[in-house]
Amino acid sequence: MTDDTKTIAFVVYPGMTPLDMVGPLTVLDGMASTAQEYRTVVVGETKDAVTTDNPLRLVPTHTYDEVPSPYALLVPGGAAPTLKALADEKLVGYLRSAGANAELVTSVCTGSLLLGEAGLLKGRKAATHWMFRELLGAFGAEPVAERWVEDGNVITAAGVSAGIDLALHLVERLVGAEIARTIQFVIEYDPEPPQGPLDWSKRPYGDLKPLLEHTLNEALADEPALRDRLLAHTGK
Amino acid sequence: MTDDTKTIAFVVYPGMTPLDMVGPLTVLDGMASTAQEYRTVVVGETKDAVTTDNPLRLVPTHTYDEVPSPYALLVPGGAAPTLKALADEKLVGYLRSAGANAELVTSVCTGSLLLGEAGLLKGRKAATHWMFRELLGAFGAEPVAERWVEDGNVITAAGVSAGIDLALHLVERLVGAEIARTIQFVIEYDPEPPQGPLDWSKRPYGDLKPLLEHTLNEALADEPALRDRLLAHTGK
Numbered sequence: 001m002t003d004d005t006k007t008i009a010f011v012v013y014p015g016m017t018p019l020d021m022v023g024p025l026t027v028l029d030g031m032a033s034t035a036q037e038y039r040t041v042v043v044g045e046t047k048d049a050v051t052t053d054n055p056l057r058l059v060p061t062h063t064y065d066e067v068p069s070p071y072a073l074l075v076p077g078g079a080a081p082t083l084k085a086l087a088d089e090k091l092v093g094y095l096r097s098a099g100a101n102a103e104l105v106t107s108v109c110t111g112s113l114l115l116g117e118a119g120l121l122k123g124r125k126a127a128t129h130w131m132f133r134e135l136l137g138a139f140g141a142e143p144v145a146e147r148w149v150e151d152g153n154v155i156t157a158a159g160v161s162a163g164i165d166l167a168l169h170l171v172e173r174l175v176g177a178e179i180a181r182t183i184q185f186v187i188e189y190d191p192e193p194p195q196g197p198l199d200w201s202k203r204p205y206g207d208l209k210p211l212l213e214h215t216l217n218e219a220l221a222d223e224p225a226l227r228d229r230l231l232a233h234t235g236k
Numbered sequence: 237m238t239d240d241t242k243t244i245a246f247v248v249y250p251g252m253t254p255l256d257m258v259g260p261l262t263v264l265d266g267m268a269s270t271a272q273e274y275r276t277v278v279v280g281e282t283k284d285a286v287t288t289d290n291p292l293r294l295v296p297t298h299t300y301d302e303v304p305s306p307y308a309l310l311v312p313g314g315a316a317p318t319l320k321a322l323a324d325e326k327l328v329g330y331l332r333s334a335g336a337n338a339e340l341v342t343s344v345c346t347g348s349l350l351l352g353e354a355g356l357l358k359g360r361k362a363a364t365h366w367m368f369r370e371l372l373g374a375f376g377a378e379p380v381a382e383r384w385v386e387d388g389n390v391i392t393a394a395g396v397s398a399g400i401d402l403a404l405h406l407v408e409r410l411v412g413a414e415i416a417r418t419i420q421f422v423i424e425y426d427p428e429p430p431q432g433p434l435d436w437s438k439r440p441y442g443d444l445k446p447l448l449e450h451t452l453n454e455a456l457a458d459e460p461a462l463r464d465r466l467l468a469h470t471g472k
Contacts, residue, residue, distance in 0.1 A: 019423065022258040023291065024390045026396070029290035042292050049285065049295045054265035056258065056278050057295035059285045109424075129424060147428040159424030160262070164397065171432045181431055186366060187255065188345075188395030190434040191427035192383040194405045195417055198426040204418045 007213065008032070009043045009098065011111075012060055013091050015081020018052040020108040020163050024074055027167035030183040035175045043067050045090050053078050064094040073102045076163070077109030077129060083219035087119045087226055105154045106170065108163035112156040116141055124151040129159035131208055134235035151177075164189060191217035209235045242307035244268070245279045245334065247347075248296055249327050252319020254288040256344040256399050260310055263403035266419040271411045276462045279303050281326050289314050300330040307404075312399070313345030314367060319455035322353045323462055333444065341390045342406065344399035348392040352377055360387040365395035367444055370471035400425060445471050 003047050008028050025040060032038040034075045044050055044060030051057055075095060075124035078085075085091055095118035099105045107115050112128040115121050116139025126141040127133075127149045136143040148157040148166040168189070171180040184190075205211055220227035244264050246257050261276060268274040275459025280286055287293055307408035311331060315323075321327055335341045343351050348364040351357050362377040363369075363385045373380040384393040384402040393402035404425070407416040413466030420426075441447055448470045456463035 017262065018258050019262040022254050022399075024251065025290055025292060026255040035441070040291055054277055056261060059293035059295060061291045082419055130421075145456045147426070158426075159422075161259075161400065161423050161425045161427065165428050165430060172430060177431060181438065184429060184431065185366075185434060185440055186395075187397050188293070188427055189397045189427075190383070190394075191397065191425075191429070192401050193420060193425055193427070194401060194408060195413065195420065198421060202417065204421055 004037055006071035006103075007067060008038060008040045008072045009062075009067050010040065011073065011075045011086050011091070011095070012042055012050045012058050013016055013081075013088065013195060014051045015053055015078055015084070016050070016076045016165045017078040017109060018054065018056055018058060018076075019160050020076030020078070020111065021058075021074065022024050022163040023161065024108060024167035024170075026187060027164060027171060027183055028074075031171045031175060032187055034179055034182075038071075038174075041067055041070075043070075053081060064090065064098075069101050070097060071102060072104035073098055073106065075107040075111035075113040075114050077107065077113070077159075079110070080215055080219035082110045082113065083216060083230075084104045086113060087220070087223045089215065092118050103153060104170070105157065106166065108157045108166060109153055109159045112136065112141070113139070115154070115156065121156075122156060125149045126151070126154070126156045127158045127162075128156065130203075131159075131205070134208075134212065135230055135233050138230050138233040214220065240273055242274045242339075243303060244274060244276045244308045244310065245298075245303050245306035246276065246311065247311045247331070248278055248280045248294050249317075249321050250288045251267065251289055251320070252286070252289045252314040253345060254290065254292055254294060254312075256312030256314070256347065256395050257294075257310065259397065259400040260344060260403035260406075262423060263400060263407060263419055264310075266422055267407045267411060270415055270418070271287075274307075277303055277306075279306075282330050289317060298325065300334075304334060304471045306334055307338060307443060308340035309334055309342065311343040311347035311350050313343065313347040313349070313395070315346070316451055316455035318346045318349065319452060319466075322349060323456070323459045328354050339389060340406070342392065342402065344393045344402060345395045345467070348372065349375070349379070351390070351392065356390060357392075360390050361385045362387070362390070362392045363398075364392065364396045367395075367441070367448065369446065370444075371466055371469050374466050374469040384414055
């Protein structure tokens with residue numbers, strides 16, 4: 001590592017969805033093995049293993065304090081634990097300070113809500129998981145229903161698996177299409193969803209507003225001010 | 237957990253590619269949250285964090301000894317470290333014993349080589365990462381170039397990201413298409429690779445035989461018998 005090293009920091013926190021991070025990490029670490037001015041790190045409040053929303057736990061390589069000024073930031077999402085994390089001052093404070101100076105600020109799924117709480121989405125187009133899209137309005141962002149959306153140096157992806165598409169785009173943006181294509185071959189990313197692409201006419205869960213209200217009420221019972229701020233943005 | 241619990245064991249070992257496991261784990265843990273007779277566990281030789289082929293480390297929930305007879309087994313792959321793992325008697329021994337009694341034996345990427353070394357692929361069709369496909373012949377398997385292939389209770393997937401497709405198929409096989417579709421929505425799996433599907437006419441790395449020989453020579457320098465057995469299956 002030299003002074004010119006460009007550090008891509010993948011942020012972890014309790015209860016997150018690990019695929020949000022592991023997909024992009026695999027792609028961008030592949031880039032770092034070719035374009036050696038880059039390196040990837042996994043950043044947590046401490047170096048203790050963090051829980052996820054499945055039985056797997058993930059071990060950070062660095063603490064927030066050790067990576068104050070990354071070149072790029074990627075924040076994964078999740079369901080209720082990510083809403084709870086909006087009240088995590090250390091996490092949101094790290095995103096605010098690291099994000100203010102980063103060349104690239106990115107998120108997957110509801111990670112964009114965390115960027116929003118850190119003040120990084122004001123007046124920007126942003127994506128998130130489809131179930132939580134309306135909440136983006138609470139942070140002054142303009143919600144868009146895209147696989148990923150680029151607004152200046154802030155690039156946010158849709159839910160969970162969209163992080164892989166986002167990351168391949170980042171590789172293309174940073175080092176070009178040829179390396180991005182090689183990485184796509186290395187991870188054999190040639191998707192064949194057994195039931196085909198999503199057919200939105202078959203979307204589950206019906207009306208999202210009551211579901212979102214229920215989730216906010218459960219997740220943020222101890223944070224009434226935050227809860228009420230978000231409850232004002234649950235759609236029509 | 238009751239006596240009727242069906243345990244799906246995700247095996248971890250040093251140097252593996254984490255996306256191979258985390259994609260399917262996310263899908264199948266989603267199934268377990270709906271179909272509660274299932275549970276997912278992450279199984280390692282010990283409960284210490286294991287390294288991967290990127291900076292992330294993963295923490296097992298159980299040891300091999302604690303999960304001797306899982307309902308289903310999923311083995312992730314990787315590059316050189318997975319070839320080295322073919323000589324890991326504890327890992328291969330666990331796959332042999334757990335795999336012999338499991339209802340479902342599955343792998344992602346070069347995880348199928350580990351199943352092969354455990355004697356579980358004899359006479360079966362099997363998939364693996366495209367760079368390593370010829371090696372399947374060393375284990376008496378019939379290599380196929382499919383996203384995933386089902387041969388009785390053994391289901392093997394192609395490289396890395398193919399595990400997500402495999403896992404959605406498993407959910408459909410185990411609990412039906414409706415739950416599989418809901419999980420596909422939850423992980424918003426509606427892929428949009430920025431450069432489109434893989435165009436195999438643009439495959440990188442040229443002739444695979446010398447590359448595979450080099451990789452085997454490097455990874456298995458300390459295991460000459462195994463190395464030579466595999467070197468006899470590097471294609472034309």
